[in-house]
Amino acid sequence: MSAREDELTLRRLLPEPTGPTAPEEAYTGLRLADLAPAERPWTVANMVSSLDGKATLHGRTRELSSEMDRRIFHLLRTQCDAVLVGSHTIRDEGYGRLIKNDELRALRVADGLAPDPVCVTISRGLDLAVEAPLFQDERSHVIVATASDAEPPAVPARLEILRLPATEIGPAAVLRRVRDEHGIRSVLCEGGPTMLGLLVAEGALDELFLCIAPLLIGGPSELGLLRGAVPAAPSRTTLVAAFEHESALFLRQRLTAAPA
Numbered sequence: 231m232s233a234r235e236d237e238l239t240l241r242r243l244l245p246e247p248t249g250p251t252a253p254e255e256a257y258t259g260l261r262l263a264d265l266a267p268a269e270r271p272w273t274v275a276n277m278v279s280s281l282d283g284k285a286t287l288h289g290r291t292r293e294l295s296s297e298m299d300r301r302i303f304h305l306l307r308t309q310c311d312a313v314l315v316g317s318h319t320i321r322d323e324g325y326g327r328l329i330k331n332d333e334l335r336a337l338r339v340a341d342g343l344a345p346d347p348v349c350v351t352i353s354r355g356l357d358l359a360v361e362a363p364l365f366q367d368e369r370s371h372v373i374v375a376t377a378s379d380a381e382p383p384a385v386p387a388r389l390e391i392l393r394l395p396a397t398e399i400g401p402a403a404v405l406r407r408v409r410d411e412h413g414i415r416s417v418l419c420e421g422g423p424t425m426l427g428l429l430v431a432e433g434a435l436d437e438l439f440l441c442i443a444p445l446l447i448g449g450p451s452e453l454g455l456l457r458g459a460v461p462a463a464p465s466r467t468t469l470v471a472a473f474e475h476e477s478a479l480f481l482r483q484r485l486t487a488a489p490a
């Protein structure tokens with residue numbers, strides 16, 4: 231942890247307000263796998279949006295995010311067996327090795343997890359941004375769910391292909407398969423809005439960690455938090471934790487009627 235990161239503190243609003251809280255205290259030891267039902271992983275998402283629900287600014291998350299948001303983003307990666315991320319986000323955000331340093335790997339091990347999580351993505355046509363550092367790093371382990379029969383590209387990363395019929399492919403089916411075949415019991419979805427939209431529409435999301443940045447963006451060109459898939463009905467959530475830092479809110483919302 232850098233000296234600057236060491237000084238970052240949150241103000242807890244819920245449960246009962248407390249004094250300054252270190253992000254490590256709030257976002258480690260979550261034991262998400264203990265919440266998993268037998269047939270699928272416990273699945274949480276972590277996203278950032280503006281006050282008006284925009285998930286991008288100039289097409290990226292960088293200007294929405296903050297030092298605290300990035301710290302929490304990396305801490306949440308220490309809490310899951312796998313990170314589920316859309317193939318477009320891997321490309322647009324230039325994804326690399328998921329755990330960026332040994333301090334974060336040590337936090338994972340302290341919580342009983344492997345030093346590095348698996349990355350899970352979907353690419354129906356096996357059209358991968360292989361130039362992304364994630365695929366160029368031999369320490370990455372990426373499971374790609376696809377409806378294609380094509381052979382995967384040769385990349386330094388360890389690539390595993392999960393083939394599903396075009397009529398079945400989607401995050402819910404993929405999550406059941408990785409639970410069954412890889413023993414994955416906790417998943418952190420990092421978006422983008424299309425992947426999150428599919429997760430919600432398929433009833434496969436259990437919790438949403440959301441940073442609401444103190445910004446109003448407006449305009450038609452930026453993406454909203456959920457995109458594409460149309461849920462049958464709105465999903466209701468219950469607020470289980472809330473923190474504040476420099477006017478940004480950090481919420482933990484549990485979907486009230488999470489699927490069994």
Ligand SMILES: NC(=O)c1ccc[n+]([C@@H]2O[C@H](COP(=O)([O-])OP(=O)(O)OC[C@H]3O[C@@H](n4cnc5c(N)ncnc54)[C@H](OP(=O)(O)O)[C@@H]3O)[C@@H](O)[C@H]2O)c1
Pocket residue numbers: 276277278279284285286289290291315316317318319320322323351352353354355399400401420421422423424425426428453457
């Ligand atoms: N605010 C935030 O927290 C946040 C987080 C992440 C990303 N972002 C931003 O969001 C943008 C990227 O998000 P995005 O929504 O464009 O893409 P995305 O969610 O990153 O990628 C879309 C994913 O959904 C899959 N998919 C689409 N339709 C499907 C279907 N019918 N069945 C199964 N899989 C399907 C795609 O697979 P195919 O390849 O087969 O289409 C792909 O893996 C970037 O600008 C990024 O900066 C924001």
